[in-house]
Amino acid sequence: MNALTVTDLTATYGPVRALDGVSFEVAPGCVTAVLGANGAGKTTLLRTLSGLVRPIAGTAHLGGTDLLRTPAEEMTRTGLAHVPEGRGVIAELTVRENLRLGALGAPRGRRGRFDLPRIYELFPVLGERRDQVAHTLSGGERQMLVIGRALLAEPEILLLDEPSLGLAPRVVAQIFALVRDLVDTDGLTVLLAEQNARSALSIADRGLVLGLGRVVADEPAADLADDVRLRDAYLGN
Template sequence: MSAEPMLQTSGLIAGYGNAPVLRGIDLTVPAGTITAVLGANGAGKTTLLRALSGLIRPTGGRIVFDGVELGGTPVEHLVRRGLVHVPQGRGVVEELTVEENLRLGGLWRRDRTDARRALAEVYDLFEPLARRRRHAGHQLSGGERQQLALGRALVARPRLLLLDEPSLGLAPRVTAEIMALLRQLRDDTGLTVLLVEQNVRSALSVADEGVVMALGRIVVATGPAELRDDEQLRHAYLGF
């Protein structure tokens, strides 16, 4: 596991209009790791991912991705650099087929041979998608839609995957499958993952590092075992 940072922020401030949500975020995500971002609703977790992926413009601080300061880089350029965001709610285009949704992830890519290879790899990872490649998005189950959203991101060949609430609304078995896949991708490909998740136990089961947010700030950053074992911290910030 590499100790080199894939992502670093310092003093990151962002929000909506004149209402700041992030109030000075200092975060380091080592390459080849899974970092779980935890905290109550309203802590700023989703806003953090939106700021990192260029969906909202920070009003202060720095974001450095793989040694390069981003500083207002357009979203499409971030994707080309390897920073890919899977937002909460899965974001499947319901009118398009499974295969058409997946191909959206590779539209910008010039290497068409590797784009086809990436598509085949996604079908190997998600056998239900292979069976239903000609079905429209609205015909899929919740678990299949989450697989499709993940698969579309993987077709883009991410180096850093920002993943917002992948277990939302899913059965425990499906959640466990998704967490196992994240672990597999980290171990087999070196993928770096920044995972926002309300299912704390599931997130900590795969995370290398846990970050707890409250009121737009990071209050704790430590190993998953320490978070599980600290009863006072769990009760104060994580609700279990």
């Protein structure tokens, strides 16, 4: 299992510096929550690590792999899987067909922790709806589907962007509990970008707080949860 190491990462959107010298490390087998208000740089950070945004400076390595020199379409081969914000599924395909697409990106020879039966075990509702087309699913079921699809690529590290967005609290709690279990049981590493700081910190080992593209804090999750001043200034909940 490899650590993710990011050093002085800088990225822009036009004249806006969305990431400004961001440095941190994600330890293997843990959840690191990336927190901050809208516009803090959370989504840009995940998109840059997965090759969707090209930075103007800095480095990012997953073990010995230089992520910033890896094309986005090759990223799953490195052991990184990205679940973007928005629960993007192929609406016309069935649940099973959507899931099988994830397995196409699995690196050859990697130990198979996840297959279709395991995904159905993790998300029983997907097993029940395996032959339904994806557009018939609820928002929570679609979120489960995109996470399941990403797991079938056999990642070392999973990037999750705002998985709680627009979901009922009960569903959020279910998904976050599953993420924590994947770390504890399967040794998965998770980088979780969330505006819902309270829920994210409840399952995280470490928290990284961004403010206007810069690292404001990088501390154990329990310490961040107890820091009232930081919470009021940057997290909002």
